[in-house]
Amino acid sequence: MALQRRLVVGVLTVISLLCVYILCVNLEVPLSWSLTPLKHDYTAGASNVSRDSEEPLDSATRPPSALHFHIEHQVLHEHTHATQTLKTQTSKVSKQKVENNVLDVSKSSSSSDGLDKTWIRTKGPTPKPQWITQAARTTEPSYIGDTYMSEDVPPQTDCPDGIQSRVTQTEFGERFLKNIPVLQWAKHVTPEQHQRLSRYPGAHGWGGVDYETLVETLSVLNSSANWQMFDDWKDRSSKPECIRCAVVGNGGILNNSKKGEEIDGHHYVFRTNGAVIKGFEKDVGSRTTHYTFSTNTMVNSMRSYAGAGYRGPPQSKETRYIFLPDHDRDYLLMKAAVTHTRVERGSEQNKDPSKYFGEDLSIEKFKMYHPDFIRYLRNRFLRSPSLKKFRNIYRPTTGAVMLLAALHTCSKVSAYGFMTPDYKSYSDHYFDIKHHPVAFFANHDMRMELILWQQLHQAGLIQLYMHK
Numbered sequence: 252m253a254l255q256r257r258l259v260v261g262v263l264t265v266i267s268l269l270c271v272y273i274l275c276v277n278l279e280v281p282l283s284w285s286l287t288p289l290k291h292d293y294t295a296g297a298s299n300v301s302r303d304s305e306e307p308l309d310s311a312t313r314p315p316s317a318l319h320f321h322i323e324h325q326v327l328h329e330h331t332h333a334t335q336t337l338k339t340q341t342s343k344v345s346k347q348k349v350e351n352n353v354l355d356v357s358k359s360s361s362s363s364d365g366l367d368k369t370w371i372r373t374k375g376p377t378p379k380p381q382w383i384t385q386a387a388r389t390t391e392p393s394y395i396g397d398t399y400m401s402e403d404v405p406p407q408t409d410c411p412d413g414i415q416s417r418v419t420q421t422e423f424g425e426r427f428l429k430n431i432p433v434l435q436w437a438k439h440v441t442p443e444q445h446q447r448l449s450r451y452p453g454a455h456g457w458g459g460v461d462y463e464t465l466v467e468t469l470s471v472l473n474s475s476a477n478w479q480m481f482d483d484w485k486d487r488s489s490k491p492e493c494i495r496c497a498v499v500g501n502g503g504i505l506n507n508s509k510k511g512e513e514i515d516g517h518h519y520v521f522r523t524n525g526a527v528i529k530g531f532e533k534d535v536g537s538r539t540t541h542y543t544f545s546t547n548t549m550v551n552s553m554r555s556y557a558g559a560g561y562r563g564p565p566q567s568k569e570t571r572y573i574f575l576p577d578h579d580r581d582y583l584l585m586k587a588a589v590t591h592t593r594v595e596r597g598s599e600q601n602k603d604p605s606k607y608f609g610e611d612l613s614i615e616k617f618k619m620y621h622p623d624f625i626r627y628l629r630n631r632f633l634r635s636p637s638l639k640k641f642r643n644i645y646r647p648t649t650g651a652v653m654l655l656a657a658l659h660t661c662s663k664v665s666a667y668g669f670m671t672p673d674y675k676s677y678s679d680h681y682f683d684i685k686h687h688p689v690a691f692f693a694n695h696d697m698r699m700e701l702i703l704w705q706q707l708h709q710a711g712l713i714q715l716y717m718h719k
């Protein structure tokens with residue numbers, strides 16, 4: 252009898268334990284589901300991430316599954332951190348101004364304040380209504396970081412009707428910063444800058460890159476060619492003139508466009524990622540003066556588009572390589588290139604940089620986008636709703652960074668091969684062997700970019716190639 256009772260109790264215990272377990276599992280499912288919703292086509296796009304890797308969702312930076320708790324924890328952490336950093340920054344501003352190394356704090360102080368208020372507003376005790384209104388106007392989470400270094404870089408030409416002089420009369424005037432550094436170089440790497448920028452991960456800061464690697468890489472970039480986009484402009488023309496740039500994306504709209512000659516007729520020709528040229532000269536031209544990539548997208552392009560004939564970055568005397576650094580692997584490859592050594596560690600360990608860039612590895616051939624510039628593009632031109640969900644991986648596409656960099660440095664910009672409203676009529680890339688539809692990725696917002704290109708075109712700031 253006692254044995255029987257014990258047996259019954261035992262079975263009951265097991266059953267109730269099972270019930271508790273099932274309850275827990277069920278609770279977890281809707282939580283994680285609600286955290287990874289992808290907007291309409293994005294769902295399909297996410298599954299294509301591994302197949303088409305030009306703009307891949309990096310496995311190393313995939314959102315963790317426990318995203319929900321993770322974010323709240325981080326917000327709390329950043330909340331404290333931001334307040335501290337802001338205090339340090341404010342006290343340093345006057346000194347930095349003297350050094351011509353100015354932080355544009357006009358927008359920042361209010362935005363960092365806003366963060367604190369948002370956080371308290373949602374999580375803390377009930378705030379006074381007036382306070383909410385105020386916070387709502389200036390609210391900005393600290394990971395946004397709408398504060399940038401400002402530099403007095405003299406314009407390379409005095410083109411009377413260039414983009415930089417016309418932009419103020421357009422709807423883009425207010426968000427356009429003429430003095431933001433587009434490229435980073437030796438002068439930028441200081442402990443203060445490191446402290447400021449290590450708050451932002453990926454392409455938007457120096458978070459995750461150790462100071463030593465930064466110093467070793469950036470201190471080599473100490474020639475005017477490293478901070479000037481058009482370092483050979485003086486050799487190209489004797490009289491001041493407007494700098495005309497062709498910015499070439501890889502869109503299928505270029506198939507049969509016959510735009511090659513027109514593209515090559517510009518002073519400078521920008522290309523990115525898997526830009527196959529051989530065999531497509533009639534449509535896309537043959538020159539490349541500026542090639543934009545991250546080590547990740549370049550290596551992936553070499554793997555994914557080998558079948559279409561892509562063997563690596565274009566190489567010519569006039570070609571410059573602009574890194575979009577979104578990992579320490581970019582700093583490590585850059586350092587190896589400019590010091591003529593092999594990559595010391597990481598995914599490219601022991602790789603010889605001449606494998607990618609050819610034998611001419613002079614320092615003047617290399618440039619690197621400033622993380623402030625990338626963060627500014629994200630915040631002010633491409634602040635996608637995806638940023639909220641994927642804030643550690645969302646960034647503008649490599650092509651978007653290239654086009655917006657041209658917008659900030661060229662006098663005139665013609666854009667080819669960028670997404671247009673009729674993108675469904677074309678294959679993903681002009682070099683595709685078989686037609687396949689445009690692939691969307693969770694870490695980018697290509698619809699938002701498409702709209703931005705239309706707006707810039709309508710504002711007369713770029714000339715976007717469209718079929719009609």
Ligand SMILES: *[C@@H]1O[C@H](CO)[C@@H](O)[C@H](O)[C@H]1NC(C)=O
Pocket residue numbers: 437438470471473
């Ligand atoms: C860069 O060059 C300048 C002068 O040409 C020199 O004073 C400075 O120390 C150099 N910076 C680095 C980090 O090597």
Ligand SMILES: *[C@@H]1O[C@H](CO)[C@@H](O)[C@H](O)[C@H]1NC(C)=O
Pocket residue numbers: 503506507677678680681682683684685686687
């Ligand atoms: C490129 O255009 C040609 C002619 O219009 C067409 O036959 C071909 O399918 C196109 N290629 C792709 C990848 O769409």
Ligand SMILES: *[C@@H]1O[C@H](CO)[C@@H](O)[C@H](O)[C@H]1NC(C)=O
Pocket residue numbers: 292295296298299302688689690691
């Ligand atoms: C994803 O890939 C599949 C098969 O390769 C294709 O049918 C589908 O259209 C792609 N989706 C997107 C959004 O590109």
